[in-house]
Amino acid sequence: MDVIIVAHTEFGFVHSRKVIPSKSAVDGVKKGVSNLTKIADKYNAKVTFAVMPEVAKYFPKDTSHEIGLHIHSGWGEFNDGDFKFQVGDAYLREHSMQSLTSTVLRDFSYEEQLDMIKTGKDYLIDIFGIEPETFVAGKWSLNNDTVKALIKTRLTRDCSATDHQNPSVYDWSKIPRICMPYHPSPSDYQKKGDLPLLIIPVSQMIYGGNVNPEVIPIYGFAWLKACFLEYYMQNMPVFHICLHSPCMTDQYFVSEMDNFLKFISKHKNINFKFASEIEESEGVSPKTNIQPYISGLNWKIAKVGIKAIQSRGICK
Structure with missing residues (x-):
């Protein structure tokens, strides 16, 4: 199994075990990147840092890990409890074409998306001296125009595919919960085709949530371990x-x-890789396996309730 870690590299801080993406909290990049790098190096793991252009100058120097591009379009103010924060990228807002303030990338025209992606990529090349290959869309939001723009700018991997849902800001409803890397179709980014871009979906727990340490306060650590085992026991390649x-x-x-x-590294045949090293997986037929989750059942997850779990479409 190839294991990738993709860090959306942004300003922000943690309050009550929740990330608040405040533009004033530069330690979200400076210390956050440094701390994750130390953990990864401890297990010979690799991290793909998807970097927002506005944070590039705060990124720790001389990293041995991969640099990718992360774009938050537009500019908007949001609230989380007592905190107000802005979503968007100050550098891109100043240096690229953006006729909207929308923080949803797919709302923009092809030309504007292309300009944002090209401007962001060129800036990272100037800062880091390397050409990014991996892309992550802010709010997981992309469309067929985004795919065209990524191919035009020679980005080869996209890590924006999340749970098989369709909220207001993105649509990944057509891909299955356990979805291996695939090349998209020119007519539909959610269907397999032959375009020269590889979409690498985020791994999903049985109720449909991303494999992300930030969900541990809600669902418990055991649930992440169970998801890994669900993939591992089926010999999933990624x-x-x-x-x-x-x-x-x-x-x-x-x-x-x-x-x-530490838990992952104890298993046999684990290969930590950068996102740019992942290839398409052929002949894979994933299935839902509830056994690891039953073993890892805890009070936090029990409170979610069977009805809530079923509403997320775990059998798709």
Whole structure:
């Protein structure tokens, strides 16, 4: 099994075990990246840091890990409890074409998406001296135009595919819960085709949530381990972990990420890789396996309730 870790590299801090993406919290990049790198190096793991252009100058120097591109379009103010924060990218807002303030990338025209992606990629090349190959869309939001723009700018891997849902900001409803890397169709990014871009979906727990240490306070550590085992017991070729760099400024999440990589690394035939090293998987037929989850059942997950779990379509 190939295991990838994709860190959405952003400003922010942790409050009550929840990431608040505040633009003033530069430690979300400076300390978050450094702490995650130390954990990864401990287990000879690899991290793909999907970097927002506005944070690039705060990224720790001389990293041995992979640099990718992460784009949050537009500019908007949001609330989380007592906190107000902005979503968007200050560098891109100033240096690229954006006729909208929407923070949903797919709302923009092909030309505007292309300009944002090209501008962001060129800036990362200037800062890091390397050409990014991996892309992550803010809010998981992309469409067929985004795929065209990624191919035009020679990005080869996309890590934006999340749970098989269709909220207002993205649509990944057509892909199955356990979905291995695939090349998309020109007519539909959610269907297999032959375009020169590889979509690598985030691994999903049985109720449909991303494999991300930030969900541990809600569902418990056992649920992440169960998801790994569900993939591992079926010989799935890829396991994709995502997270936001600010969570690695908090000792709770640092400890849980360390525990998760320790658990994974104890298994045989595990290969930690960068996202750019992943290839398409052929002849794979994933199935839902509830056994690891039953073994890892805990009070937190029991409170979710059978009805809530079924509403997320676990058998799709």
